[in-house]
Amino acid sequence: MRTKKMIKRNGPRESRGFTLLELMITTAIMAIVGLAIGVVIVDGQTGWNTMYDRANSDVVTQGYAARKKLDAVIRGASRQRFVIASDGSWIEAYTYASDASEEVDRYWRFYVTDGDLIAEHGQVSPRATLSVETVCGNVSDCTFGQNGKAIQMTLTLDDGGQTNTIVSCVYAHNQ
Known part of the structure; x- marks a missing residue:
């Protein structure tokens, strides 16, 4: 063992x-x-x-802001009176100062200057500007048009890194 x-x-x-x-x-x-x-x-x-x-990004949030501003103005505007530039570079919508107004006595004008979309608000008669607001920046192109009773805005925003195109179509609801 x-x-x-x-x-x-x-x-x-x-x-x-x-x-x-x-x-x-x-x-x-x-x-x-x-x-x-x-x-x-x-x-x-x-x-x-x-x-x-x-x-x-800025171009997305600014695009939302521009669309929202145009929607609010056009929906409250008189559908009887819009002025659009022949080249589509600006639009003027006429609104009522208050619910008691019987005729349009205010205007909103949207246009592009120095890469900014501007909303100008004023009195119709006598013609006077009440406020000017920069709606958004980084605008590389903006055109307005009318399609039937609808107002259309084609807005292209470019911040150098991203390009965003917004197409907004709005109907006026007031007489």
Whole structure:
């Protein structure tokens, strides 16, 4: 029996841990998987930032502001009287000063100057400007037109990094 014990002690031993080669292979596999996950995360974040910038850039928010201002003015204007430049560079809409007014006595004029869309509000008779408001900047092109009873604005905004074209069509609701 004594010889059997000696053979066991001096013979092949049972493995109690990992070899260095196994550790290196496992580390390499984990590094590749970790790198792939990192690339996916970075690419996802880059895509998110790009889409966020497109949705919330100045040209988008200014386009919304211009459309909202034109909608508010034209919807409150008299549908009987609009003046549009022959080249479509400006529009003048006539409105009532109050609900008690029986004739149009105010005007709103939209035009572009120095890359800004301007809304000028004034009194019709005697002709006097009451306020001038910059609706939005970064305007590269703006044309107005009339399609039946609807007023249309085609506005192109460009901030150098992104271009956005807004087409807005509005109906006047007042007589």
